[in-house]
Amino acid sequence: MKKKIVRIKDIAEKAQTSKGTVDRVLHNRGRVADDVRERILKIIEELNYEPNFIAQSLKSQRTFNLVALIPDPHVDPYWEAPKAGLEKAEKELRQYGIYISQLIFNPHEVTSFIAKAEEATKENPDGVLIAPIFYKEVLPFFKEWATKDIPYVLFNTQIEHVDPLCYIGQDSFQSGELAAKIICFGLQSPGSILVAHINEDISNSAHLITKEEGFRNYFARKAEREKFRIVTKEINFSEGTSLDMQLDQILTDEPQLSAVYVTNSKAFEIASYLERKGLNDIKLVGYDLLKPNLDYLDKEIISFLINQNPLGQGYWGIHQLANHLVFKKEIQPIKFLPLDIITKENLDYYLDPE
Amino acid sequence: MKKKIVRIKDIAEKAQTSKGTVDRVLHNRGRVADDVRERILKIIEELNYEPNFIAQSLKSQRTFNLVALIPDPHVDPYWEAPKAGLEKAEKELRQYGIYISQLIFNPHEVTSFIAKAEEATKENPDGVLIAPIFYKEVLPFFKEWATKDIPYVLFNTQIEHVDPLCYIGQDSFQSGELAAKIICFGLQSPGSILVAHINEDISNSAHLITKEEGFRNYFARKAEREKFRIVTKEINFSEGTSLDMQLDQILTDEPQLSAVYVTNSKAFEIASYLERKGLNDIKLVGYDLLKPNLDYLDKEIISFLINQNPLGQGYWGIHQLANHLVFKKEIQPIKFLPLDIITKENLDYYLDPE
């Protein structure tokens, strides 16, 4: 019933040699006669030896200094969650010698990002976790880290044609499809649907475009395009025209508006407008469990939120690095996190996991 | 930047004593002069020493034999997932000396359950994970385990007025409310809604009743009762009348039927009927990612499934026992798992977690 743990010593005894030799075989350190190596390998196979990583990590005492490059949560509160996630992971993994230094940059200033990325490189870390929101600017750093053999994990924003240890985040296309499905389920009568990109520099946000593609693809596949008219708007109100004016205009153009899909975490802006104007029948779907979003979810002005699990992104990002560095596990190049559908009724269970 | 790990030896040196003495203080083993004890405690506080559990568990070599009492997956495939979950946990925790013996009982035979529960008791395990689907019969065992100081974790079915280490599962009431919310979102026009308990002994399944209460509560709160007529039916077709006959009857009584809520994992039975009869407009919501359910989810005959995360129940159940026994962590008496809303579009991410 109780399986005995197989130790290096056991292998050595069975192979009539010493643990030093077995150790050399295990770590390919050479200096072992071929016949002995063969014999030992066979026995390892036989007993299916698995290294005791408790003993391993006790011994190795090695510390790993990781760097996390994330946008400033004070500028955009969305980033609080990934930060919390990586801190949670750090706490769990400190035992295994994982240390993280956080480098926080301003998501609206490229120079700030570059400065921090340079700082990260200078630290010569054992691994990097990064939210690569500046596409063009991050590429040279990826190159440099690659030559220095520093593994880096991407999260939040997927970037093609680079070679990270892995990407953690959501499948944006699928995410758009999911939003479409939900809205479609809630709409019986025809009408128009607004896809809103709010306060976002679209040219630098490929994932928002991908979401929209997924969204439109759903309706295209359903061949219900005739029934629903889908219009896209970029809404920016930091400078110039106000939100209300822009939305007023949209409603004038689309009097039949029956649903709004907000592609980032700013659904509360639309919700505020709908509440003030008393437009209770317009379905609203957005992203992320930010405080203002949750308020409107509770009032049922926002119908559903899709959770990107930003905490999980930070948490798993660090864990993937640890799995690679400490536990030498094989890492899948992509880890898609679930597309959680959140409504007032199941919200609680997603708020602070674990 | 790098925090040094504080060891027992460090404390000993600072207190001008030996690690043996510090050890006695740490474990309250007595035989330490009062002044020395005070001094050591203060230093422990100061350096905020945290035991290195890697070294701890390497040394202690203690093994923990757990027992898992679960229904036979061959009788009801629902139980495959918890089984897989606890096996996953076992794999992760074997390093820490956790062993599990599975005792599988027939969920339709009380005697089988009692026999296995007795067997479990005889093994004198260090902890028990149990799906207590037989309410009355399980109570004496809880009592016995309590006197023997064997911690037990409940999952799937919550039982009041007993004192488990913790309960893992869902909030059934909330689960019912969630289902109501989804259905309500999808229905604009009036009609009647069927709550179906399929092939289940209701008298012994309190959680199904609770789900229905939550479901009805949602509509009651909304005061939309006038708009929607909610009817409950127990549908059993293992003996006597067939499923089709019973559903035909229901449809005759309720020609306006616009949605069905199945309280357990048997939604596919209704789906099969709806498909055969070509009733595409009836919304169907049920539970659990069983193969037949998934097929109908893919065909969009089932609109949404609520995931009880049965794999997670097994997984976390074992982990809670380990947290208690091995890591001496404080355990929350209830761990509600998220009420995941699953549809065709986000299904993939819930299928094999991790």
Place this chain on the structure above:
DNA sequence: AAATTAGGTGTGTTCGAGCACGTTTTGAAA
């Protein structure tokens, strides 16, 4: 006064893996 006991305290070994270093063997050159 000698013997015993209880109260304190320090030392040394163990867990399994990793690695430095020391030792033996081998084969080829002197």
Place this chain on the structure above:
DNA sequence: TTTCAAAACGTGCTCGAACACACCTAATTT
């Protein structure tokens, strides 16, 4: 045959915590 380096292999210490055991001292019993 002797010499010597490279190859092959074994020994022993280390990581931090746990615990058995040995040790010392002072108080109590005979």
